[in-house]
Amino acid sequence: MTQTIDSSASLPSAPPTSFLEVRDLHVTFPTDDGMVRSVDGLSFKVERGKTMGIVGESGSGKSVTSQAILGLHNSTRAQVSGQIWLDGEELVGKSSEEIRPLRGNKMAMIFQDPLSSLHPFYTIGDQIVEAYRVHNKVSKDVAKKRAIEMLDRVGIPNAAKRVDDYPHQFSGGMRQRVMIAMALVCDPQLLIADEPTTALDVTVQAQILDLMRDLQKEFNSAIILITHDLGVVAEIADDVTVMYGGRAVEQGSVRDVFYSPQMPYTWGLLASMPRLDRDRKGRLDPIPGNPPSLINLPNGCVFSPRCVYRDRVGAACVTDRPDLTPVSDTHRVRCHIPAEQSQRIWLNELNPNL
Amino acid sequence: MTITTSTESGTGVPLRPDALLQVRNLRKHFPITQGILFKRQVGAVKAVDGITFDIANGETLGLVGESGCGKSTAGRTIAKLLEPTSGNIIFNGADITGYSRSQMRPLRSEMQMIFQDPFSSLNPRHTVGTIVGAPYRVQGSLSDKDIKTRVQGLLERVGLNPEHYNRYPHEFSGGQRQRIGVARAIALQPKLIICDEPVSALDVSIQAQVVNLLEDLQSEFGIAYIFVAHDLSVVRHISDRVAVMYLGQIMELADRDTLYSQPRHPYTHSLLSAVPLPDPDSGSRRERILLTGDLPSPINPPSGCVFHTRCWKAQDRCKVEVPLVREISAGHQIACHFPEDRPVFGQGGQTIHGPAPTDQELAAQERDRDLARGGAVTGENIAHETELGWQKRQD
Incomplete structure (x- = not known):
């Protein structure tokens, strides 16, 4: 040492x-x-x-x-x-x-296994909104708009609807996109x-x-x-x-x-x-x-x-x-x-x- | 059950009577049921949906495709770890499709399996000696002393220290554990080993060690391999012939060099173009084909050619007419209406995009998700019901 x-x-x-x-x-x-x-x-x-x-x-x-x-x-x-x-x-x-x-x-991180790094009990919208509101003083509605915008940006079709889905409802590739959206939501x-x-x-x-x-x-x-x-x-x-x-x-x-x-x-x-x-x-x-x-x-x-x-x-x-x-x-x-x-x-x- | 000939199976694939293993129109569907007391079948996951191929003695057949394409299920069904829904598996001249467990037992010495995960495929409470010696004990022909000598010989052959006979799996690294799995598989000198992603859990440098070991054992004992993997470069290295699977069906099957240098199926092209090469300048030299979206659900596969929803060459015919497997040159089979003629890596710098999924397709995917969530996918319980009573939900 x-x-x-x-x-x-x-x-x-x-x-x-x-x-x-x-x-x-x-x-x-x-x-x-x-x-x-x-x-x-x-x-x-x-x-x-x-x-x-x-x-x-x-x-x-x-x-x-x-x-x-x-x-x-x-x-x-x-x-x-x-x-x-x-x-x-x-x-x-x-x-x-x-x-x-x-x-x-x-600074933000994307992990290898998106299924175990997303919380199974919360919708992905809730999880992205939480990540955004920790660092930005905005209302839930504004944060949700931002979440939908990010999901759309990372190529999730039908983002406005999918935002209320749970992680298990996404395929592996889509889950990784969700992780990327969550990591990028605060512009790291x-x-x-x-x-x-x-x-x-x-x-x-x-x-x-x-x-x-x-x-x-x-x-x-x-x-x-x-x-x-x-x-x-x-x-x-x-x-x-x-x-x-x-x-x-x-x-x-x-x-x-x-x-x-x-x-x-x-x-x-x-x-x-x-x-x-x-x-x-x-x-x-x-x-x-x-x-x-x-x-x-x-x-x-x-x-x-x-x-x-x-x-x-x-x-x-x-x-x-x-x-x-x-x-x-x-x-x-x-x-x-x-x-x-x-x-x-x-x-x-x-x-x-x- | 009679042996289906090539014409009956609806494919133009010539039958090779000398083949060690003949798989004819094999299907494995997992039913989805609803209800607790009165189980109703509401659909099925068509994991393997009519595959046909042969394997000769001492040959390696690579089975590649994305996850969910049914390659592992195919391997397990051929080993009869899963009951086939329909089709025929002819091993060594005998139709084993309907064999019971006890009928299979003597055959297990000739057909073995190596699994992907070296951490969960070895019993943590058994010593290496017990694990590798288990096949001998099941077959029951050797004394304990003989078993020990044989096991130590095997450990040495796969590159482990024979003195580690009494150690437990947790004392070994991933690569060493996979060697234990290999030793167990070759214990009874099988004619066929089904390798289910045997190296994908290992580090690159260790991967090469295990691949070399498998090749050495093949030339020494004349074992045939079915090598299931998603890594196209490893499959090219080890296979004599390669079958590309998509949604439970074989899209293209050819000998290794033909498949990698003159692939004809658009799906094979897109797979090859997606492999990242360890060459920073390759990006500008090579054509890229970007498929959009994910694999469609095997519960409700697309009509016509199953690949048409992601294929950039798809035309109206592909949506309605199922392309039959046909032989376009000796040993090169393909299921496509419009085979591709371009060179493998195409012209540099270009990017071809697959079609984006339509709203209709997205809605259908959602319906299948609901179906899978509402119902339960069950494994073995209907194994022998075969094709009777498949009913798709009509909504």
Whole structure:
């Protein structure tokens, strides 16, 4: 823990210029088995009108990060340190009373499973009206008009009638539209979408992604898109953070990460998925092994036990923790393989075989 | 019950007598009933509505479609976990459609299933040894000691530590649990395994491990797979032939390369164009087909071609005339009046929109929702009533 405090003390405390800036975020959960380091020194920036995609496997800390930004962690259970700046305001350390006016108003969230995140006993109209009236002093009628307007905007046919329906009366795709309408009802400047399309079919997923793109253009909001689907990220994100074991292992623009990835974990993700736009491979190339336990993280590079390129570097991989080092203005990589060598590996060995 | 021939089933699909499994015009309807003492049937969810296909030994047939298209129900009905409403399932030359549970039991060693959710498909109170050894105990031919040796061999074969014989499912990760499910399925060396979304609950990197394992086992033991999944890229990777389902019917069936490089059904085109590609620049190079709305209700499927309400090519004929399954080239079957000729990803940058649902359709959807809410959809109780007495509510 001392390391955490030292590193956050050395951070600049001046408010940043970006709309959202996360600096050296740590989220740890003390448990009987030891400290679970879910997020371990994560930093990124998102501007308004831009989309940051966060990719990683289950347990890589993606969702914990989004909950930290929204201040949803129970302070008796989770220890959050570092800095989260939203529009010049520092969020870490704020009490829940101070965060509540921001949540739902300035920043909102879309969850993966709309059926369990909507209340089954209330009509969707009631739920959207409630979300609107918490932050705006208006009458119920005005709020309901606004709810109908939003439902119409997200493409629910017959919105004036459907507003009185219950969540179970909607299909999965329509429920996700309701969630988006509820999240956007107060014009939030930051929208966090946690696996928004994972539970949906491809044809409906295409509709929802299209809708999110349109709404972003209209409201100029910043979006953080959390997903494990690299296809969705390529389609909609401007910047990408690849997370593994609670850290960012590669960060860059979407073109950096998809056209010249430099970290073996990103390579592994790209190589292990079958692709419709390439010739069919005889065999898939999975990443061997399983994701690490967040209690006992491996020494050295967190990915080293599963990394097939470890032999090319030597002992450093298992002894030293690599830093997130810039390889270009927009692109940062956490790996011991020198940048030139990893570019060669990607171009000559990996890219042709995807 | 006699074996239906291809002409009787109303399809131009040639019969393959050497096939391991022949499915002929299979239907599975779940009745919706109203009333407590006197249950009246007021409708039916037509989950599977007349599908026909063959599977040869050692072959993989992919079954793709959106959720609610009946692909999982089809898999479960073929395994006789659900009683078929009508049609025939001919496995290994025997018509098993009307087989009772006890008649099915000896056949279970030849037909196994792998389930989607590795968390709920393993009994949390049983050790891995008990779970994987269960098929042997049911068949009752081996001593306990032999079972243990076999199970440990199986665990090793699927990439687990044989010493974990006495551990419980919660001690394993998702991918490892799915391996336990695979070990249980291959225990009796079946000829056919029905895989119901076996990798969709797993992370990408783990998904590839399990897909490779399934392929290795297939080449080692010559198992045939029915691979039910919604992920089109995984299905392309693993399948020899692929069937695309929509609202309980097969829209298009072809070998893998034909289906993915020269699909002819508009629905296949729209599915393929909706898959997001891990290539940021692909958006400008590829044509997009955006379907509007959701899958219509299987309680009251659209008249004529079931896809006509969302199809951008639909004409008047599609609304009244059901397109028959026909073979347009060897092994390539399609149910469409106006097959599509465009290349898979079309011209770049264009977007085709499907028709928006009409007010009439919306009202019909609402009626079906009310019906499903008012009545109860019941599962097994009418399994053998077959097609007698279907009555649609007349409002």
